[in-house]
Amino acid sequence: MKTLLLFSLLFCVKGLAFAQQPDWHGKKCAVALTYDDGLQVHLDNVIPVLDSLNLKGTFYLAGNFPGVKARLNDWKKAANRGHELGNHTLFHPCAGGRPGREWVNPTYDLTTYTLPRIVDEIKMTNTLLQAIDGKTRRTFAFPCGDRMIGDKNYYDVVKADFIAARGVTSEMRKASEIDLGNVGCYAINGQSGEEMIALVKQAMSTNSVLVFLFHGVGGEHNLNVNLSEHNKLVRFLKQHEGDVWVAPFIDVAQSIKSVQAKR
Template identity: 40%
Template sequence: MKRPLWAAAALLFCSSAASSATITWPNGQKAAVSLSYDDALNSQLDNAIPALEQHNLRGSFYLTLASDVVSARLGEWRTAAANGHELGNHTLYHPCSKSQPGTDWVLPFNDMDKRTRAQMRAEVMLANGYLLAIDGQQERTFTPPCGHTETSDGNYLPDVRDLFISIKGAETSLPKGFSSLALPDGQSGKELIDFVKREAKDGGLIQIIFHGIGGDHLAVSSEAHAELLTFLDANRDIYWTDTYRTIMRHVNAQQPADK
């Protein structure tokens, strides 16, 4: 069964109160688009990055640092970062809540229900250190695995917020309702484009969280992905497509005017 193409931020994470400031984009575009790719998958290196670079677009890649694909292809991730792609934090081991539906695959040591907030902070900090060794970047963004944030002693996001310039789906510097999230799983290029067009009507930030591209899990085809990139490339005057880190730097820089 396909997951819904669109999802409100509240469905994934509990967002904090946001600024009521109006956000504008660098060249007067109608909306910003963040293309991100979770879990450090082979198909992202093989298919997603070449397609992005063909269109001179850049994406955000949230690495699960214990993945074999990170260690086996470390040089390629380093090259991706040098070419302008963002490497984001997706923890070391990708912990999720085993009490949630569809998480039978979660190993006992990765069960968020048995983790503590302090343990999660320690893991996230270590992941940041690993990422620093790969790309030399100090500013980082974070996507919580599975969108699960509750540990045995509460929500851990407040304990790690100081480590990041933004946390995907839990942004504190975006006006309420300003961001929309999609998690594609098998959708066509037309469906992806229609989602962008629909969500851009009111402006704001459109976030598409991919996993596999032409392979691996929760995949969309390389053709569908390429169709979306072609559309975004051809409509740069309407949609500002950039890394989540760059977009959120831009958003955060506008906040002092609202104070």
């Protein structure tokens, strides 16, 4: 009788622990690979290696950027192969007028925007993206991580149009702790493959969500990672796919929503 009781207790404890695990398809953590600004190196360097490993990434397109306008058909092909195209606004407005932001174009200085202007530009970008990939479900990424117009978080006005938004705060969290209106990530600029892999191992050990943010991959941007170092990371992810769920950001966000809905 004691043995049966102990077995039943252990079964219940294990069942409770399993029920509390997020929907990572039975894996230890979730990883989303995100790439900003619709660069041509994403099409030429990143997508071929992801496709060769059957991994899917998320590419945040700013509609007016050269790499978007020049390669619309290639972005459509990428979407057809399962990569996510996300909304990064039409003109990528960032807040200028402070040290380190001298490069901000005064025409697209977020500090001079009104709420109607940013909302119109975000909605227009959704229309552009739907014309490319035919989809209506979308995620958003804040240009430069800037979210405020005056004292108003502009995402609050458009959040009904999105599953989630990615910010720029360097953090990884458990699914239950994540703010889907400002999901943290690790911005990569010159890190080695080993440093990025260490972040994956940390996510695995803590059952966390890990989002990578890339700009240049082998060039085309002053925020850049060497292509060979990037490829070390993605090959590690492929080699450990039994423990790591690698998915587009929109799929990871949807799983987070499911976990949070059960709380």
